[in-house]
Amino acid sequence: MSHGILRSLLALGSALFALDAGAAFADAPTSFETIYAAPDDLAQNLAYARAEAKAGRLLNAASALERILLLSPNENGVRLFYVAVLYRLDDLQGAKQQLDALDPSTLTPLQKAEADRYRARIADERNDFKFSGNLAAGLAVDSNALGPLSTQIDLFGLTAPKKVGDSVVTSGQVELIQDLNSEGDLAAFGSASIYSRQSIGGPDADYLNTQVNLGINGSGLKTNWEIGAVFRDYQLFDSPYLAEYGGRAAFNWSPNTSLTWIASFEGVGQSFHEPYVKQFVPTFISGTHNGARYDLTVGVSYRLSATDTFSGAVGYEMKTAGYSPFAYDAPFLDANYQTLLGGGAYFDIGGELRYIDYRKFDAFFLNVRREDMFGTGRMAIGAPLSSFWAQKATGDYRENIIIEGAMTYEERTSKGPIAAYNDLGFEMRLIWKFGDTR
Amino acid sequence: MTLIKLALSGTAVLALSISAAQADPPIGTNAAIRNSVQTKAAADPALHPAVVRAPVHIGDVVVSGDKSALQILLVDQSVFTVGANARMTIDKFVYDPNRGSSDIAASVAKGAFRFMSGPTLAGQGRNAISSPVATIGVRGTIVEGAVGSDALAVLAGQPGVSTTGSGDGATLIVLRGPGHTNNGFDKPGAIDVTAGGVTVSVEHAGQAVFIGGPGQQPVGPFYLTDANFLRLSGLLRTQAGDGGTGLPQLGDVGSAGVNSGDNLDPGAIGDSYTTQTGSFDGPIKVTVPSRPVIVRGGGGEP
Numbered sequence: 001m002s003h004g005i006l007r008s009l010l011a012l013g014s015a016l017f018a019l020d021a022g023a024a025f026a027d028a029p030t031s032f033e034t035i036y037a038a039p040d041d042l043a044q045n046l047a048y049a050r051a052e053a054k055a056g057r058l059l060n061a062a063s064a065l066e067r068i069l070l071l072s073p074n075e076n077g078v079r080l081f082y083v084a085v086l087y088r089l090d091d092l093q094g095a096k097q098q099l100d101a102l103d104p105s106t107l108t109p110l111q112k113a114e115a116d117r118y119r120a121r122i123a124d125e126r127n128d129f130k131f132s133g134n135l136a137a138g139l140a141v142d143s144n145a146l147g148p149l150s151t152q153i154d155l156f157g158l159t160a161p162k163k164v165g166d167s168v169v170t171s172g173q174v175e176l177i178q179d180l181n182s183e184g185d186l187a188a189f190g191s192a193s194i195y196s197r198q199s200i201g202g203p204d205a206d207y208l209n210t211q212v213n214l215g216i217n218g219s220g221l222k223t224n225w226e227i228g229a230v231f232r233d234y235q236l237f238d239s240p241y242l243a244e245y246g247g248r249a250a251f252n253w254s255p256n257t258s259l260t261w262i263a264s265f266e267g268v269g270q271s272f273h274e275p276y277v278k279q280f281v282p283t284f285i286s287g288t289h290n291g292a293r294y295d296l297t298v299g300v301s302y303r304l305s306a307t308d309t310f311s312g313a314v315g316y317e318m319k320t321a322g323y324s325p326f327a328y329d330a331p332f333l334d335a336n337y338q339t340l341l342g343g344g345a346y347f348d349i350g351g352e353l354r355y356i357d358y359r360k361f362d363a364f365f366l367n368v369r370r371e372d373m374f375g376t377g378r379m380a381i382g383a384p385l386s387s388f389w390a391q392k393a394t395g396d397y398r399e400n401i402i403i404e405g406a407m408t409y410e411e412r413t414s415k416g417p418i419a420a421y422n423d424l425g426f427e428m429r430l431i432w433k434f435g436d437t438r
Numbered sequence: 439m440t441l442i443k444l445a446l447s448g449t450a451v452l453a454l455s456i457s458a459a460q461a462d463p464p465i466g467t468n469a470a471i472r473n474s475v476q477t478k479a480a481a482d483p484a485l486h487p488a489v490v491r492a493p494v495h496i497g498d499v500v501v502s503g504d505k506s507a508l509q510i511l512l513v514d515q516s517v518f519t520v521g522a523n524a525r526m527t528i529d530k531f532v533y534d535p536n537r538g539s540s541d542i543a544a545s546v547a548k549g550a551f552r553f554m555s556g557p558t559l560a561g562q563g564r565n566a567i568s569s570p571v572a573t574i575g576v577r578g579t580i581v582e583g584a585v586g587s588d589a590l591a592v593l594a595g596q597p598g599v600s601t602t603g604s605g606d607g608a609t610l611i612v613l614r615g616p617g618h619t620n621n622g623f624d625k626p627g628a629i630d631v632t633a634g635g636v637t638v639s640v641e642h643a644g645q646a647v648f649i650g651g652p653g654q655q656p657v658g659p660f661y662l663t664d665a666n667f668l669r670l671s672g673l674l675r676t677q678a679g680d681g682g683t684g685l686p687q688l689g690d691v692g693s694a695g696v697n698s699g700d701n702l703d704p705g706a707i708g709d710s711y712t713t714q715t716g717s718f719d720g721p722i723k724v725t726v727p728s729r730p731v732i733v734r735g736g737g738g739e740p
Contacts, residue, residue, distance in 0.1 A: 032515060039469030039511050040490045058622035059554050059580065063517040066675070067509055070470040073676035089624070090617020090643050091580070093664065097671050105678040182661065183642045185618070219618055221626050221641055257623045306623065 035064065042068050046078065053085055056306030061085050076105045083118055096122050113395025124435065128184075131435045133174035138404075138429020140169045140197065145205040147421035148410050149236060162421070165202030169429055171195040186218045189228070208235040213248070225251045230268060244268040244293070262299040262313065267292065270319075277323075285364050287322020294318045299334065307340040317354075325362035325369070330354055343387030344399065351377035371415040380406035382431070402431040464493030465531045466512035472676065474503035475520070500526045502549060507674065514540035515556035521674040523588055524549025542566050547607075550673035552582035552614075557624075570607025572633035572649045572656070579627030583611040583646075584670060592669045593648060598660055605651030609633075612662060612670065617643035631656050 030048040038044060049064040065082040068075055079102055086095035099119050107115060124130060142148075145165025173193035180186040196208045215228015232244040246268030254260040272289040281288060299313025317330040336350030358370040382404030386394040393399065404427075411422040468477075468490050476485035480497030488500070494510050502508060502524045510518045514533045520526045530543035540556060545568045553567060555578050566576040569585045584592050589610040590601045601608070611631055616624045628641045634655035638647055645659035662670070 036467060036511060036513070038491070039467060039509075053622075056621070056623040057557070058616065058620065059556075059624045060515060062580070063509075063511070063515075063554050066517075066519065067470040067511075069676050070472050070507055070509055074678055076678060079678060086615075088621055089580070089615040090620040091615040092617075093644050093662070093667050094614055094671070096664070097668055098675075100668075101675075101677045103678075183645075185642070221618065221628060257625060303623075 032060075039067060040071060042072060042075075046081075049081065049085075053081075053088075054306060058085055058089050062089065074105070076102060076107055076111060079105075080107075080111055080115060080118075083115070087118060087122065092122050092126055096126075110391065110393070110395055114393065117395050117399070128179040130177040130179075131174070132433075133172065133435055134431055134433045136169070136171045136404075136429050136431040138169045138427055140167050140425055140427040140429075141165070142167070142205075142423050142425040144421060144423035145199065145202050147423040149205055149207065163203050165199055165205050167197045167199045167201075167205065169195075169197050169427060175435075180216070185220065186216065188216050189226070190214045204237060206236075206238050208238075209233065215248075222254050223252060225249070230266065232268070240273040242273070243271045245271075246292075258303045260301040262297070262301060264295075264297045266295040280364070281322075285323045287324075289326045290322050291320035291327065293320075297334075309338050311336045311338075311350075325358060325360040325365075327360070328356050328358045328370075330356040341383070343383065343392035344402075345381075345383035345387050347379075347381045349377075349379045351375065366418065368415065370418065372418075373413045375409075375411045377409045378406055379408075380404055400433045402433065404429055404431055462496055464495055464513075465528070465533070466494040466510050466518075468492045468494060468508060469511040469517075470509040471507075473506035475506050475508040476501045477508075494528065496528055496531055498528055500524070507676075512542070512556065514542075516540070516542060517552075517554045517556075518544060519552040519582075519674060521550030521552065521584075523673070524551060524585075526551060543568070545569070546583075546585050548586035548588070550582070550584045550588055550670065552580070552674050554580045569609040569649075571652050571654065572609045572611070572631055574611055575630035575632070577628040577630070578625035579629055580614040580616065581611060581627070581629050582614055582670065582674060583609060584673060585609050588673060589648070592662075592666050592673075594666070594669075596660070596663060596666050599648055599657055601648075601650065603650060608651055609649045610646060610670070611640075611648075612646040612667075613640045613643055613659075615643040 030044055030051055032048075034044055035041075035048050045064040045068050049061040049068075052058070052064065053061040062082065062085050065078055065085060068078050069082060072078075079098055083095045083098045083102075086092075086098060095118065099115055099122070102115060142165050144162045145167070146161070146163065171194060173191065175189065175191040178188045180188060191213045192211065194208070194210045197206060199205050210233045212231045213228055215226055217224065217226035217228075219225075227249040228247065230244070230246055230248045232242075233240075234242040246266065248264065248266040250262070250264035252260050252262050269292050270290060274288060277285075277288050295315060295317045297313050297315035299311060299315075301309060301311040303309050311334075313334040315332050315334070317332065319326075319328050319330070321327040332352060332354035334350070334352045336348070338346060338348045340346050352375065354372075354374040356370075356372040356374060358372075361369040382402050385398040385401050385403065386392065386396075389398070406427045406429075408425040408427065409422070410425075411420070413420045468488055471488050471490050475488040477488045477492075477494075478485045478499050479495060480499070485499075485501055488508055494512075500508055500510075500520045502520050502522060504522055506522055508520045510520070510528075512518065512531065512533075518526075518528075525547040526544060526549070527547075528542070528544045530541070532542075533540040543566060544553075547570065551567070553576070555566075555576055567574040567581070569583075574581060574583075583589070585607060589608045590604055592610055593599055593601050611629065613627050613629050615627050616622065618626050620626065626641075627643060628639065631638050631640065631647045631649070633649040634653050636655040638656040638659065640647060640659045642659070644661050646662050647656045647658040648660075649656050
């Protein structure tokens, strides 16, 4: 199965980068000077609007489309484009009115499908209650299926043997938002997600995690914030392993339209299910892994262009534990780069480095004060099914179904008797987005 | 063309006043005209039919008829649309491409208008638009409105807003965007409306403010109903089925324009399919759960 997934990944990547190259040659730049000299040239205005919309300069795009529609009101395709620009400008009332203005027109089947799609999106967004989510399913292969999980179970320096494993990956997420005022800048939210891997070949490496968030969020011209409760449950090898429950707060500040500073804090209690450890309590050790975990992260997100975004963050994690050698401090560094390839396709690469410094000498299990270096990386490329059609759009369910291929790498080194491991994984999956996905 | 090249190359600064208008270079051009629109220079005694591509100067007066509109494209990329039944004068325009700043002041005596600021106006347009009863400071935005009888007609039946007793110059102002969650590079819109000694700030797309007459304070902000917005939009925009101006049709632009996917996918900018499950998730972003899933604090028995 591993060769099949790898071949599929390569084919997907080649196809999407070919789409991007085609899009780059399709758009001939039209300058503002050209438009200023001939503002009544409909074709030049349309080319200018396309280029400006693609670059994220939506006001310029809107003004060019308004010129066309003043001069030639029956350009239905242009009016639909204008709807899309107004929607992106967050002028939902204006976008709806322009859709209504198209009602008496005869549209092509694709235009009608797109108009219906926008009408539904606008109606969803103007509603005080919003619902969105995604479901995903796929196949994965790992060169060291037990490696990542062995982080959780390595006692006395034992590490699982390196074996290739195949698994079925499924996940789902739903998010509910209820506006709390008419401006829509204060809302209550709730979200739930689940992620599962079930082994179908190689060693049993099943795991399952679920997460629930509840809280309120707010936004201003340059800021947004959220505060709420978080609950997580992890199961390894089909058995309960860890429950986390606590709170999380986050604050974002965008001094301009390219730059966003991000700060977040999370504090959770941890309750482990580990009967093997517990049987030594209190005879040999004073407690278990149970304790609390605190995470402070400060980061930045910078939009290099309308299609390219870089994010980076530094953080500090602190864990307490009943058995103090299990407590640690862990500074970490995250980085992520995402680029959009046109037609909804994307390429994403990111990773994290985390240094875990255990606080005390472990005289019972390992006979060492443990220090770990943990690294992860993921590279993904994906696209909606619609991007494989000639017009890169279908106006239907194919725009909500994404095929994604990903490669992951995980590695841990450790001081002391704990063996290092690494794992290279490949994954192909289909993702279905539903609801208001903006 | 010569002016725009000169201005954009950074060698010219337009800092003009109405008194010096006659010798001034153009500050913009008539970009699109619909039905009956007339203009005149400050010194002209009479109005003349507006002509597409004709230059626009400081002090020019625009007068439009029923179902008529003129879009003026300014050299700083700002756009002023004069809608139906309007009378508008450009009082001031300053553009310094070296500093990347511009400022504008226009007065609307009656009728409908729409203004989209250029990229250099942000923070500068403190008194961008004035009506007989209010001034509108623009902090980078799309703003539209109506003055006089059109304002009263638009507001008919608007919940919570009474037009009884409204006088000359009654003014309706609507902030249209860009909204907080717009996914372009345009600054989120905000305006400050001053009337009767009171200033009201509007920072949410779709919110409106009404001033009933001279000396009266602003009412709002409030959201225009869809029916009332339709009336305002009808003064500024065309509808499918309206007669054309004889220009050749563009044909089916959907295949390369609307259907490009970049336009269709409003989440194209800012969508998050990243592996991170915590740090970068804003309150409204979409995140698809994915590996790696890191269980922190482990080290025990499964």
